[in-house]
Amino acid sequence: MIFLNNLISGIGLGSIYAIIALGYTMVYGIAKMLNFAHGDVIMVGAYIAFCSLQYWGLPPVVAILLAMVVCTVMGVLIEGLAYRPLRQAASLAVLITAIGMSYLLQNLALLIWGANTKSFPRTFLNSSTIPLLGGRLSIPSATLFTIVANVVIMIALTLFTSRTKMGKAMRCVSEDRGAAELMGINVNRTISLTFAIGSGLAAIAGVLLCSSYPNLTPTTGSMPGIKAFTAAVFGGIGSIPGAMVGGVLLGVIEIFGKAYISTELGDAIVFAVLIIVLLLKPTGLLGKPMREKV
Amino acid sequence: MTRAKRNRLIYNIVTYAVVIAAFVILQSMIANKSISRTLKGQLVPICSWVIMAISLNLVIGFSGELSLGHAGFMSVGAYTGAIVSGYLLTARGVETEWLRLAVAIAAGGVAAGIAGVLIGIPVLRLRGDYLAIVTLAFGEIIRNLVNVIYVGVDGARMRFSFLNNDLPEGVTMLVDGAKGAVGIKRISTFTAGFVLVMITLVVVLNLVNSRAGRAIKATRDNRIAAESMGVPVTKYKMMAFVTAAVLAGMAGALYGLNSSTIVPAQFTFNQSINVLVFVVLGGLGNVLGSVISATLLTILPEVLRAFADYRMLAYAIVLILVMIFTNNPIVRSWADRIVAPAKRLLRGKRKAEGGDA
Numbered sequence: 075m076i077f078l079n080n081l082i083s084g085i086g087l088g089s090i091y092a093i094i095a096l097g098y099t100m101v102y103g104i105a106k107m108l109n110f111a112h113g114d115v116i117m118v119g120a121y122i123a124f125c126s127l128q129y130w131g132l133p134p135v136v137a138i139l140l141a142m143v144v145c146t147v148m149g150v151l152i153e154g155l156a157y158r159p160l161r162q163a164a165s166l167a168v169l170i171t172a173i174g175m176s177y178l179l180q181n182l183a184l185l186i187w188g189a190n191t192k193s194f195p196r197t198f199l200n201s202s203t204i205p206l207l208g209g210r211l212s213i214p215s216a217t218l219f220t221i222v223a224n225v226v227i228m229i230a231l232t233l234f235t236s237r238t239k240m241g242k243a244m245r246c247v248s249e250d251r252g253a254a255e256l257m258g259i260n261v262n263r264t265i266s267l268t269f270a271i272g273s274g275l276a277a278i279a280g281v282l283l284c285s286s287y288p289n290l291t292p293t294t295g296s297m298p299g300i301k302a303f304t305a306a307v308f309g310g311i312g313s314i315p316g317a318m319v320g321g322v323l324l325g326v327i328e329i330f331g332k333a334y335i336s337t338e339l340g341d342a343i344v345f346a347v348l349i350i351v352l353l354l355k356p357t358g359l360l361g362k363p364m365r366e367k368v
Numbered sequence: 369m370t371r372a373k374r375n376r377l378i379y380n381i382v383t384y385a386v387v388i389a390a391f392v393i394l395q396s397m398i399a400n401k402s403i404s405r406t407l408k409g410q411l412v413p414i415c416s417w418v419i420m421a422i423s424l425n426l427v428i429g430f431s432g433e434l435s436l437g438h439a440g441f442m443s444v445g446a447y448t449g450a451i452v453s454g455y456l457l458t459a460r461g462v463e464t465e466w467l468r469l470a471v472a473i474a475a476g477g478v479a480a481g482i483a484g485v486l487i488g489i490p491v492l493r494l495r496g497d498y499l500a501i502v503t504l505a506f507g508e509i510i511r512n513l514v515n516v517i518y519v520g521v522d523g524a525r526m527r528f529s530f531l532n533n534d535l536p537e538g539v540t541m542l543v544d545g546a547k548g549a550v551g552i553k554r555i556s557t558f559t560a561g562f563v564l565v566m567i568t569l570v571v572v573l574n575l576v577n578s579r580a581g582r583a584i585k586a587t588r589d590n591r592i593a594a595e596s597m598g599v600p601v602t603k604y605k606m607m608a609f610v611t612a613a614v615l616a617g618m619a620g621a622l623y624g625l626n627s628s629t630i631v632p633a634q635f636t637f638n639q640s641i642n643v644l645v646f647v648v649l650g651g652l653g654n655v656l657g658s659v660i661s662a663t664l665l666t667i668l669p670e671v672l673r674a675f676a677d678y679r680m681l682a683y684a685i686v687l688i689l690v691m692i693f694t695n696n697p698i699v700r701s702w703a704d705r706i707v708a709p710a711k712r713l714l715r716g717k718r719k720a721e722g723g724d725a
Contacts, residue, residue: 107497174687
């Protein structure tokens with residue numbers, strides 16, 4: 075029973091990582107950059123939802139939508155102001171800029187909301203536990219919502235990238251930016267759209283994260299962000315199903331590591347997994363091998 | 369002597385001169401007591417941050433790889449230094465402070481160097497963003513591990529424990545898990561810091577201007593071209609990485625032995641970013657720049673206490689702006705249009721040449 079409980083909470087945590095990892099993997103696939111600030115977009119989304127629920131008394135669904143809108147706009151702004159001027163620059167410069175952006179968001183949040191831990195309010199997401207197997211197993215409803223949201227997002231995104239025109243444009247840009255531009259695809263707009271989708275998902279992830287783990291501080295997003303990137307790499311960066319598989323596996327590994335090996339070393343275990351994966355299979359579980367052109 | 373060689377020589381002489389002059393001025397200020405207490409307390413940390421910045425610059429500026437786990441090496445050095453110094457005092461009865469300090473710093477460097485080799489072997493097989501994220505992962509793993517290490521001295525023996533503190537009663541604790549290294553005797557001095565900065569400068573400036581240094585810069589500028597010219601890329605990247613780790617370890621030992629306790633939380637990812645800010649603001653590949661920016665940015669927060677809340681915000685904005693200004697082609701050509709005529713005025717009619725080290 076304990077094993078099953080751990081497994082379910084692992085899948086729940088992993089689903090949050092998976093939703094965050096989708097943002098990383100899409101941006102990495104298309105803009106070829108590690109958007110370090112993604113984790114902090116999650117934090118901003120969670121704060122917006124927190125304010126809407128706690129201070130403005132909005133219903134939960136409206137709070138989530140508001141958080142998504144704010145994060146989407148913010149994602150597009152971040153891309154346009156900080157990353158677009160560096161489109162042609164070396165990856166080192168872009169990465170340092172992204173780290174700067176992550177710092178900027180954290181410190182803005184620190185100034186606006188303060189360093190004190192905010193306790194995320196109860197909503198329909200985390201108000202109850204659901205008994206299973208005749209009450210021998212109880213699942214927090216937040217975990218269930220997270221897993222469902224994960225599956226829905228995953229299906230929607232797969233349909234979007236394979237069926238719609240914008241989705242196909244995104245795949246084209248990720249495959250060959252130059253050729254896509256020659257075919258009349260507006261590369262800048264496609265990249266903006268990717269950031270918009272990724273950041274909107276980050277807002278959902280932020281709300282779900284804080285529904286399961288209700289402590290909200292300006293650095294709430296950074297650790298899950300880094301772990302979600304690990305998940306994206308684990309699953310194969312650039313691949314949407316890969317982000318899903320990687321995220322869920324990583325969540326399960328983390329919970330099992332904490333439960334059966336050592337609580338203090340939980341993070342170390344996750345990062346050790348990342349290192350082993352990168353050494354044995356640098357393209358991840360579902361990634362395509364990349365060739366280097368001279 | 370070619371022009372480039374002469375420029376390099378001038379640059380090196382200026383770098384040494386600035387550091388020596390700063391040391392002499394500060395020492396005379398200490399001698400006639402015209403130095404403020406806060407600044408005096410900052411002297412040793414400044415030296416360690418300068419060394420950290422120079423060593424990280426070796427990795428980022430010269431070898432072109434972004435390392436985000438530099439604070440990890442610093443913590444390895446700091447803990448090793450604290451353990452060695454504590455052991456020498458309690459178990460071996462070495463009273464001479466400078467001797468203990470020297471041995472501790474050397475041990476810190478060696479330990480961080482070993483960590484650097486162990487981490488470098490897997491890390492340097494990767495490239496770009498992957499490499500950055502794995503160094504970050506290693507930094508976090510180191511921080512996690514020092515959280516669960518217990519070291520004590522029992523008579524003349526050193527005792528270790530991992531995960532749970534099962535050391536017997538009556539053992540003098542040197543490292544106590546999440547409480548960090550405790551009961552450190554503060555033996556770091558400004559002179560020792562200065563000597564260490566000078567050693568760092570000699571090592572780094574000679575390395576980057578040697579055959580190996582040119583190979584390191586070649587792998588940064590174009591890995592594939594360097595490889596096809598027969599430069600063993602991994603070997604030279606390893607050389608830069610391990611040298612930087614050793615220097616960071618020594619800086620860590622110096623830093624650790626300047627306070628009575630050190631805790632794992634002092635060497636987080638944020639600390640690595642802090643050093644990254646020093647390096648970026650000082651200029652990638654510019655050693656003197658690292659020295660100056662590390663010094664100023666360590667003093668500045670003490671001076672501007674009132675703006676403490678806005679300091680990190682300003683760091684973040686400056687980091688982004690510097691990157692955009694130095695890397696955006698439009699901004700660059702615009703800046704060149706202003707800078708180039710000014711340079712021409714200063715230098716007569718000679719054409720401006722890339723003047724960095």
